[in-house]
Amino acid sequence: MELDIRNLEFSYGKKASAIFKGFDLNVKDGSILAILGKSGSGKSTLLRIISGLEDRSKGYIRIGDRTVQDENTFIQAEKRNTGFIFQNYALFPYLTVAQNIAFGMKGKDDVRVKEMVSLTRLDGLEKRYPHELSGGQQQRVALARSLAPKPSILLMDEPFSSLDTALVKDLREDLRRIIRSTGMTTIIVTHDEDDARALADETLVLDCQ
Numbered sequence: 617m618e619l620d621i622r623n624l625e626f627s628y629g630k631k632a633s634a635i636f637k638g639f640d641l642n643v644k645d646g647s648i649l650a651i652l653g654k655s656g657s658g659k660s661t662l663l664r665i666i667s668g669l670e671d672r673s674k675g676y677i678r679i680g681d682r683t684v685q686d687e688n689t690f691i692q693a694e695k696r697n698t699g700f701i702f703q704n705y706a707l708f709p710y711l712t713v714a715q716n717i718a719f720g721m722k723g724k725d726d727v728r729v730k731e732m733v734s735l736t737r738l739d740g741l742e743k744r745y746p747h748e749l750s751g752g753q754q755q756r757v758a759l760a761r762s763l764a765p766k767p768s769i770l771l772m773d774e775p776f777s778s779l780d781t782a783l784v785k786d787l788r789e790d791l792r793r794i795i796r797s798t799g800m801t802t803i804i805v806t807h808d809e810d811d812a813r814a815l816a817d818e819t820l821v822l823d824c825q
């Protein structure tokens with residue numbers, strides 16, 4: 617779905633200086649945007665605002681044809697239906713791969729879990745626990761878990777930060793292939809220009825105001 621942000625304003629607390637002011641962003645349906653920017657420029661904050669985890673921002677945010685925020689509206693994070701993949705993947709250690717993937721879905725849907733396992737090439741690993749997986753496999757479980765409930769948009773914060781750099785090149789291609797095959801509108805926050813170039817259709821460089 618398309619993401620449209622107009623005139624966004626945000627600061628952490630009344631006395632803090634604004635991280636966003638008059639900020640506009642449009643991401644076309646199905647496209648992959650990389651957000652680059654130095655540490656502290658507000659990359660993670662922007663993902664938190666889009667997903668509804670920060671409720672103090674002002675401005676207008678639309679996802680698809682649904683306004684999730686404007687002066688009269690604030691849709692809570694649970695109801696916003698964004699897929700968020702955190703830096704450390706935040707997998708549940710006591711749940712298996714299949715149970716992790718099923719976690720965010722309403723009701724039991726083994727067919728959808730199987731579909732996600734196959735999309736992310738986790739076949740045969742369904743009964744393993746996160747600590748029995750490689751970093752790249754854990755990332756794919758996080759991806760499968762986020763995609764399973766069919767989110768409106770996928771938000772990834774530093775997808776490669778906890779992985780061995782030698783593996784990252786292959787994993788980038790893998791990640792791009794999976795995202796492309798779903799047609800999901802995706803925003804990837806990274807500090808690495810090579811990630812941005814390899815993964816994204818467009819790049820935005822954030823500059824803290």
Ligand SMILES: Nc1ncnc2c1ncn2[C@@H]1O[C@H](COP(=O)(O)OP(=O)(O)OP(=O)(O)O)[C@@H](O)[C@H]1O
Nearest residue numbers: 628632635653654655656657658659660661662807
């Ligand atoms: N909960 C918070 N309360 C107050 N200030 C915060 C909070 N979280 C982040 N900040 C500040 O907001 C600014 C933007 O932080 P953010 O984490 O969005 O940056 P970033 O670009 O993602 O940085 P990095 O690349 O280091 O992860 C920073 O100056 C940070 O110190």
